[in-house]
Amino acid sequence: MVGDSQDNSKHRVSRLIDRFSNLPASNSGSISTSDGLSGSISRSGICQMKFPQSCCGGTGYVLFAENATLSARVCDCIKNCLVCQGQTRMVIDGTARSCVEPSPRKIAGIMTNAQLPARYLNAGFDTFTNHSGNGRQVAARMQKWAQTFSPNASTGLLIGGSVGVGKTFLLVALAKALAARGFSVCFADFFQLLSELKAGYSDGKADPHMMAPLMSCDVLFIDELGKGRNTEWEKTIADTLIAGRYNQKRPVVASTNYGLTADATQAVSFNIDLERSLSNRSDFSPEVFGSLESRLGSRVFSRLRETMEFTEVTGDDFRRRGARG
Numbered sequence: 001m002v003g004d005s006q007d008n009s010k011h012r013v014s015r016l017i018d019r020f021s022n023l024p025a026s027n028s029g030s031i032s033t034s035d036g037l038s039g040s041i042s043r044s045g046i047c048q049m050k051f052p053q054s055c056c057g058g059t060g061y062v063l064f065a066e067n068a069t070l071s072a073r074v075c076d077c078i079k080n081c082l083v084c085q086g087q088t089r090m091v092i093d094g095t096a097r098s099c100v101e102p103s104p105r106k107i108a109g110i111m112t113n114a115q116l117p118a119r120y121l122n123a124g125f126d127t128f129t130n131h132s133g134n135g136r137q138v139a140a141r142m143q144k145w146a147q148t149f150s151p152n153a154s155t156g157l158l159i160g161g162s163v164g165v166g167k168t169f170l171l172v173a174l175a176k177a178l179a180a181r182g183f184s185v186c187f188a189d190f191f192q193l194l195s196e197l198k199a200g201y202s203d204g205k206a207d208p209h210m211m212a213p214l215m216s217c218d219v220l221f222i223d224e225l226g227k228g229r230n231t232e233w234e235k236t237i238a239d240t241l242i243a244g245r246y247n248q249k250r251p252v253v254a255s256t257n258y259g260l261t262a263d264a265t266q267a268v269s270f271n272i273d274l275e276r277s278l279s280n281r282s283d284f285s286p287e288v289f290g291s292l293e294s295r296l297g298s299r300v301f302s303r304l305r306e307t308m309e310f311t312e313v314t315g316d317d318f319r320r321r322g323a324r325g
């Protein structure tokens with residue numbers, strides 16, 4: 001019986017659409033039928049997505065944090081759309097078309113598969129507020145990168161800067177902006193990624209099934225590049241990812257806490273001494289010292305130079321600033 005009533009309602013909706021199809025282009029407004037079916041669609045075949053919606057801001061999908069990573073679903077405004085009946089596509093003149101491109105269903109799928117960290121649910125270029133340094137300019141640069149990104153063309157981005165300036169936030173904002181344009185993104189914490197790959201590797205090689213999505217997504221995001229012990233094996237993995245993707249013209253966007261400049265490289269011997277002298281202190285973290293080149297080695301570093309635009313974010317540690325009130 002449920003199936004019957006669904007069929008019946010589909011028929012009524014298509015009759016409603018038929019009636020709209022006969023209206024002149026300028027005609028708009030709400031319509032209701034004698035059998036009680038009504039809708040606020042403005043013309044034939046115009047999906048709810050074409051109208052501003054407060055529920056999802058008109059995007060047609062909603063992000064939510066249930067697990068360690070973000071998920072997304074198609075918004076109720078689309079599910080309840082009388083025109084496409086939540087399909088986000090419809091048949092016009094015998095041809096199936098998406099109501100909008102890219103379809104919210106596709107974007108929600110990309111967002112859910114991207115492995116974006118859940119604590120960055122609200123991260124976006126419009127919600128980035130750490131403007132104590134050059135954050136505003138870097139955010140604008142990254143936003144432009146997202147807007148002009150096209151597959152097979154863009155070089156990657158490497159975002160340096162000290163702990164707490166908002167690098168991960170900006171990376172997630174960029175990943176979301178690309179996903180919203182329909183590009184597939186995957187997000188990985190470098191240190192965690194290495195441990196996962198290590199768990200799945202044998203004969204000195206990473207599991208190709210684990211590497212495949214990292215190689216094939218449109219943009220790979222690597223957070224905290226250089227973190228870890230950086231053994232030869234780990235450097236080889238980094239090189240495989242970065243060079244492999246570069247050869248396929250697929251960029252990497254990465255963040256690092258380590259220095260990007262030659263100065264930072266020269267300062268590393270000083271930092272190593274400092275590291276030794278401070279290493280008995282309980283609040284000491286060796287991760288904040290050194291240059292990326294010294295950690296990853298010159299082979300991987302020169303690959304980064306070749307394939308990425310380097311940008312350094314400056315500013316206060318907003319986590320500490322927050323703690324101080």
Ligand SMILES: [Zn+2]
Pocket residue numbers: 046047048049078081082083084085086087088099
């Ligand atoms: Zn619709």
Ligand SMILES: [Zn+2]
Pocket residue numbers: 053054055056057058060061075076077078
């Ligand atoms: Zn909505």
